[in-house]
Amino acid sequence: xxxxxxxxxxxxxRDFRCATTVPSPSRISAATMPASVxxxxxxxxxxxxxxxxxxxxxxxxxxxxxxxAFAAIERVHRLMSYHxxxxxxARLNASAAQRPTTVHPWTRGVLRRAIALHxxxxxxxxxxxxxxxxxGGWLPRTAGQRAxxxxxxxxxxxxxxxxxxxxxxxxxxxxxxAKGYAVxxxxxxxxxxxxTAGVVNAGGDLRVFGSRSEPVYVREPASPGxxxxxxxxxxxxxxxxxxxxxxxxxxxxxCSPVIDPKLRRPSAARLSVSVxxxxxxxxxxxxxxxxxxxxxxxxxxxxxxxRAWVFDPSSRMNAESPDHKTRLNAFPSSxxxxxxxxxxxxxxxxPQSASLLRSDPPSAFAGRMNQAKLAxxxx
Amino acid sequence: xxxxxxIVPATLAASTSGYATIYLTLEQAQAAxxxxxxxxxxxxTLTPAQRTEIxxxxxxxxxxxxxxxxxxxxxGWFFVDEVIGKHEFITYALGLxxxxxxxxxxxxxYRETYGYEVRDAKWRAQFAGxxxxxxxxxDADIKNISGATLSxxxxxxxxxxxxxxxxxxxxxx
Numbered sequence: 001x002x003x004x005x006x007x008x009x010x011x012x013x014r015d016f017r018c019a020t021t022v023p024s025p026s027r028i029s030a031a032t033m034p035a036s037v038x039x040x041x042x043x044x045x046x047x048x049x050x051x052x053x054x055x056x057x058x059x060x061x062x063x064x065x066x067x068x069a070f071a072a073i074e075r076v077h078r079l080m081s082y083h084x085x086x087x088x089x090a091r092l093n094a095s096a097a098q099r100p101t102t103v104h105p106w107t108r109g110v111l112r113r114a115i116a117l118h119x120x121x122x123x124x125x126x127x128x129x130x131x132x133x134x135x136g137g138w139l140p141r142t143a144g145q146r147a148x149x150x151x152x153x154x155x156x157x158x159x160x161x162x163x164x165x166x167x168x169x170x171x172x173x174x175x176x177x178a179k180g181y182a183v184x185x186x187x188x189x190x191x192x193x194x195x196t197a198g199v200v201n202a203g204g205d206l207r208v209f210g211s212r213s214e215p216v217y218v219r220e221p222a223s224p225g226x227x228x229x230x231x232x233x234x235x236x237x238x239x240x241x242x243x244x245x246x247x248x249x250x251x252x253x254x255c256s257p258v259i260d261p262k263l264r265r266p267s268a269a270r271l272s273v274s275v276x277x278x279x280x281x282x283x284x285x286x287x288x289x290x291x292x293x294x295x296x297x298x299x300x301x302x303x304x305x306x307r308a309w310v311f312d313p314s315s316r317m318n319a320e321s322p323d324h325k326t327r328l329n330a331f332p333s334s335x336x337x338x339x340x341x342x343x344x345x346x347x348x349x350x351p352q353s354a355s356l357l358r359s360d361p362p363s364a365f366a367g368r369m370n371q372a373k374l375a376x377x378x379x
Numbered sequence: 380x381x382x383x384x385x386i387v388p389a390t391l392a393a394s395t396s397g398y399a400t401i402y403l404t405l406e407q408a409q410a411a412x413x414x415x416x417x418x419x420x421x422x423x424t425l426t427p428a429q430r431t432e433i434x435x436x437x438x439x440x441x442x443x444x445x446x447x448x449x450x451x452x453x454x455g456w457f458f459v460d461e462v463i464g465k466h467e468f469i470t471y472a473l474g475l476x477x478x479x480x481x482x483x484x485x486x487x488x489y490r491e492t493y494g495y496e497v498r499d500a501k502w503r504a505q506f507a508g509x510x511x512x513x514x515x516x517x518d519a520d521i522k523n524i525s526g527a528t529l530s531x532x533x534x535x536x537x538x539x540x541x542x543x544x545x546x547x548x549x550x551x552x
Binding site: 044048208215217233238242274320 | 384385398400402403466469484485486489491492522523524525526529530531532534535
């Protein structure tokens, strides 16, 4: 899971303010269209650089929308940072194994999503991997209780009245999902503040809303300074997980903070995985699932109307999952693991693909890619 | 589902080796953090002893002796600072209230390059204390980049350094 490992220094609680106008091209275009302006701002948040663009009828609306969107991201940071002692996550890790701990509705929402993904991927996605991230040096060591050896996301119980209980000592980290969730919250804030279109990009996890299509570039995994056009997004989110910028030594190997929950170790694969989904929390989390499961993640991608791209510099092959884009636009944005229909849909999956999802070690990725290639050729 | 994946040889067409984004001009950043205020320049050149002291209190190396500061008519201070990462150059503005508390922070521009010149100390040195962005010929048209996370640690360190500079040099003036 990508972690919030830089968060201890993020400037989350400062009072940031901004304003200014840049006329958008649409102002010039049609006299019949109402005038609109686009503003673009960037601030350091979530341990990375967050950029927000908003289009609105006038500059004051766009300024207020961007301000509210940054405030939503700061709030997610305060609630879900692993490092800040007063965050919901730090409080859960400290006390939820002893007694029910009350959390903010947003935190509960992310936990609910994470638990649903854990269930429908048979444990391939797990937020209870903070001990591994600590061992690898991506998260700081914390005093306090040790996590139980085989504790997983399944040990988290969501109780009524926003209370959360851990059945065993756990240490959770939302680094694989909360950044995407923060982007979703920022988009919601832009919308409700009256922006007509916008883009939120939190260090590579991004989401687009409004009537325009946005071209998106990815970094080449072998030389991250080179940018390549990947796709265009409209009313959709895209997240990328990649090894560059974040590798650390793990028992002599260079590893990424994508943790295999089954093997309890970071992945040594050198990959760039991008996922397009309707919401950014989902794109964020699916990146880790596709990273670990490879082409076997096709089933869950289809169930979630998502699409993935895998760049593997070692095999010199790229893989692209089937295009569910046409259905993506028609899919109601409220659907997802928060509704129980999702888990039942995944439960109907064939036993064969379920086992594929469960047992693939990350090192076998290139091999599976080649198998998939053979299968594709055979068609 | 496996057979439905499209496998293609890696023929990524590299489009660029760097890019730049300008968010705010100096005047825009000033108006964003202190709306309606006026600004009088108050630049300071740090002495070697001050640099040592600031590095000690902030834990951050003081690369540049020139501090670009403005006194704000409504009370408080406005700073423009540059930080250099392994590949990125970021200019940002920091506004402090009269009591020294952070009032606002805005990134003014972000430049990223991966050329050989980054490792050249002389090339890096040309950015020290400069506002101009014209030395770099980078692609400014690329707006949306999805990729692994670049840390904001350099900015955070820069703010620590500026706060220590404020406490030592500006707080009493």
